[in-house]
Amino acid sequence: MDPHAAQIAKAAAALKRGGLVILPTETVYGLAADAGNARAVATVYAAKGRPAFNPLIAHVADVAMARRIARFDARAETLAERFWPGPLTLVLPVADEVAVCDLARAGLDSVAVRAPAHPLSHALLAAFGGPLVAPSANRSGRPSPTTFADAMEETGAAAAAALDGGACQIGLESTVVALIDAPRLLRPGSVTRAQIEAVIGPLSEADTDAQRSPGRLARHYAPNAPLRLEAEGPRPGEAFLAFGPSEDRDRTWSLSPTRDLAEAAANLFVHLRAADRSGASAIAVAPIPHEGLGEAINDRLRRAAGFVG
Ligand code: TXA
Numbered sequence: 001m002d003p004h005a006a007q008i009a010k011a012a013a014a015l016k017r018g019g020l021v022i023l024p025t026e027t028v029y030g031l032a033a034d035a036g037n038a039r040a041v042a043t044v045y046a047a048k049g050r051p052a053f054n055p056l057i058a059h060v061a062d063v064a065m066a067r068r069i070a071r072f073d074a075r076a077e078t079l080a081e082r083f084w085p086g087p088l089t090l091v092l093p094v095a096d097e098v099a100v101c102d103l104a105r106a107g108l109d110s111v112a113v114r115a116p117a118h119p120l121s122h123a124l125l126a127a128f129g130g131p132l133v134a135p136s137a138n139r140s141g142r143p144s145p146t147t148f149a150d151a152m153e154e155t156g157a158a159a160a161a162a163l164d165g166g167a168c169q170i171g172l173e174s175t176v177v178a179l180i181d182a183p184r185l186l187r188p189g190s191v192t193r194a195q196i197e198a199v200i201g202p203l204s205e206a207d208t209d210a211q212r213s214p215g216r217l218a219r220h221y222a223p224n225a226p227l228r229l230e231a232e233g234p235r236p237g238e239a240f241l242a243f244g245p246s247e248d249r250d251r252t253w254s255l256s257p258t259r260d261l262a263e264a265a266a267n268l269f270v271h272l273r274a275a276d277r278s279g280a281s282a283i284a285v286a287p288i289p290h291e292g293l294g295e296a297i298n299d300r301l302r303r304a305a306g307f308v309g
């Protein structure tokens, strides 16, 4: 057995026993558990300190596994064909309330499904043979971990096994689209609004936070230090996250020296964590253009700053 295969087998066995696994995906690291095992799912909520009304995403190996737990309409089929495996989560009517237990869905009659693209997450899902919940591996309200070390620091102590998949390529959580009635963008992500609208037509806005992903609390993804957005530069005592070339100065990081939004997304949570650790009184962040991936980056920044109601 190659070393990865042995690790995957060990992790799959841990999941079967109701244990938790630190799981790399192309977006962020997750804390995985058997979606059908309510005790295991309860352990995930406890490890994250997450309010139990916030439902989890059921991760699947492929569309066939997804169709067993959710009812796919034509729009869902088209989106899955175009964007899976990858960073897109679909909220659909639930088809199997046992494979994804009530607690995982927070009692809703819908289920969020996603087929991740990372080879290790795909291998684990295939070996396990059923859906896994995998919320981001941070403790509730903290920035999502995008490196193995950050994931271990956040919730590694609660895991029976951990897979090191290196740094996450995308660095922001998946785009969440609900297809229950009119298609709605619940959480912007690296599959952009324009890419989705090109496939299924206009997306409505989730106009209240309750209509958004139910767990999207106003203050989320937050470091300990307060954030100051749209900043031209740092004030005394502040750390600074620049966008574009940055001066060589203490407590300053550039999200992307070349103003590349994909690079900025991949660096966002790592740099927020570094700035937080620097002991700064606050973290000032340069303006980020709102087009394409910028919508998702600005969404996470506004939430981290506690602005979104
Ligand atoms: O990229 C990702 O999606 C990562 C990786 C690990 O796959 N996972 C992740 O999971 O971000 P989590 O639990 O941190 O975020 C799940 C989001 C929440 O905003 C939740 O409210 C929403 O999906 N959600 C889950 N089930 C839902 C449902 N039935 N209806 C509406 N929103 C739902």
Ligand code: MG
Pocket: 135, 136, 144, 173
């Ligand atoms: Mg999360």
